[in-house]
Amino acid sequence: MTERQTITPAHRYRNNDKLIGIGNEFWDMSERHGLAGIVADYDAGTGVLRATEGHDFIPAGHEFVNFSCCSYLDLDSHPEVIEGAVDALRRYGVLDHCIARSRVQIPAMQELEISLGELFGAQVVCSIAASTATFGLLPLIASGHLGNGTRPLMIFDKNAHVSMANVKPVCADETEVVTSRHHDLDFIEDMCKKYAQVAYVCDGSDSLGGYAPVKELAELQDRYGLLVYYDDSHSLSAYGERGIGYVRTHHPAPDERTITVVTLNKAFGTSGAAVVLDGQSKQTLRIIERFGGALNYSQLLDTASVGAGLASAEIHRTDELTTLQNRLYGNIELFDSLVHTDQAGSTFPIRLVPMSDATVIEAGRRVIEAGFYVSPVFFPIVARGTAGLRVMMRAGQTEQQIRDLGKVLVEVGARPAGPPAAEALR
């Protein structure tokens, strides 16, 4: 019998061997130490989680506060948000009416699009998830159909979230795709000089605590017609007036060359996503709706999520939002007064507490034993020497919880805040 053929992969844009080879070891080690694979009941009243299954280190019934949850304003458990979901379910009498929206739709998702459009001062198209919207829209940008008709060179920031990076091979079938260094404005400008059209894909606010150079990019947009696709999921609601997020707060004049996708699942507190647009023609909006992949499959944002979203949008229109934002900022400041991180002083709710590669897993374990979940990141997920515990602040965490977390973090090796340590002064 002849030997059957095996295949050598291209691996131009992705490499599962490497990703899984590296990542699975990380996850296994995290899980062995009780820091992954946790199932826990959530008490929406107190914000406390209670492990339902026992584990080598974490017994069933162990209670802890989640310092790694992205619901930065705790709107997810706001009674009005939950009742909004219930109301919409009862009002519409279905979760969804199963048919492509470009054919027939019940008015549910449109209701939310109109409300969010008014809230953001923008055109809004909803989606079941930010990743779904991204997978639908980036190929339209690649082919020039969402843009000025000219196929752009597509520059993906090397730190762009995996939900965007995963779409590179698809875009590369419609245009040319390159990956740039992080926020490399000079490179982007060089490419704008070289190519008839350029699109840049990056996070507006990224999951390790940074913001995009929105103003500098806006200058390139003005000068060269650069199109920018932002995922600003981490700053929606948590940042800016009425919670409009980082990109819209700092962009001097967003127009059809800026496309921002935001999840509704983090600080906004509900489920689904919104594509936030400006100045798009009716024809382009129809192309998005008809050809944006799953944006036109027969599953729309369900009515429960729509109802929760309408309620959350209403809260965004009141002083309660400012109160919650200020409570979040207060909690961030309190944490910064206790534990040293490179992110200290920013309004961004994520902090990476540096730990050594040798101690980070053990440190994370001791922190959850003390009643707080923070997620460890370490080699091989990040470079050696950059390990740490990722801490996410929320409006609903109490002063006592934050002080107790700060205390245990320092006990397990975090540097306390305050004057720089002696070795840093040498």
Add this chain to the structure above:
Amino acid sequence: MTERQTITPAHRYRNNDKLIGIGNEFWDMSERHGLAGIVADYDAGTGVLRATEGHDFIPAGHEFVNFSCCSYLDLDSHPEVIEGAVDALRRYGVLDHCIARSRVQIPAMQELEISLGELFGAQVVCSIAASTATFGLLPLIASGHLGNGTRPLMIFDKNAHVSMANVKPVCADETEVVTSRHHDLDFIEDMCKKYAQVAYVCDGSDSLGGYAPVKELAELQDRYGLLVYYDDSHSLSAYGERGIGYVRTHHPAPDERTITVVTLNKAFGTSGAAVVLDGQSKQTLRIIERFGGALNYSQLLDTASVGAGLASAEIHRTDELTTLQNRLYGNIELFDSLVHTDQAGSTFPIRLVPMSDATVIEAGRRVIEAGFYVSPVFFPIVARGTAGLRVMMRAGQTEQQIRDLGKVLVEVGARPAGPPAAEALR
């Protein structure tokens, strides 16, 4: 100034110029004739839609029954399904707890996975949508991580739904990808002889009314270790004992070489999707959970959808499911007794009523004017000479509605059922 560079696309797996060039014309024409872009309130009690916006042909307030909705058993408006959603919202107090499930999860989605696992006699992983699961899983199949470790030649059936076809370029970065003719068993067998490993991607039940050759493929699976990825969304609940669908009904012994994704959004009546697996090791299940793209993003199936799903699964365990299936089959038979289609006699709830290219749009318009929505398909979406009106049957349509639809279809040019027309006998 030097001319700035433009880009020539690869267009190996997709071509937006062609897709949108062809498709947009189709949609524009449909919309001009009142057959697309319809917004209508749904009365869950009567199943009647009422247009909220006026249109050239369809006035605001126009009432019609949707014969193009995939909720084949009308479980979407079942009071227990809606109350299940409400109960879960109240019980969990959040729509979601925003963190990757491989770190910490509330037990909601697991509850549904356990229930569906018992219902299907399988391992179940839930997802927010079938397209999301597909985008997460196909690349893992491509790299051999979901499979026996050997990178397969991936054969996509040429009719595979766009949610699968769209992932070709991504898979092609991890292995070799080809497109086969529709259900071309000979080609698949030839490739099984040539390649160390082969995976075939197709619909179990497709949106124009056909079923996959599940038994014949099972023989190839046995003989060559062929892996098959099915999307069986159109037959879940509507087909088979306890609604287990076409693939699981006809597969003699599904094991780890058969992976089936099903939406919960059609006949199941809720929202989200299920990946149905057999005999996968705990390690492989962890890889799916950790590296299956959005399956590990911090947005799980929301608690409302989980609660609705639990209620629908309960209905699947009772005689009520059989009653609903029989009502659907009765409606399909009644329709077949009125209007001739090539699909007549099958249990599949979709019928394509042939029309000429010249008359199909006008016919669709007259049908909606008469109070029934059916979706037109015509050139350039399908080949010239194969135009038609797509009709979807549901359990909840009344005898009167079906007879009235049959009457108007015949009036606008459909061939009545009965003895073959004279020209067919020549």
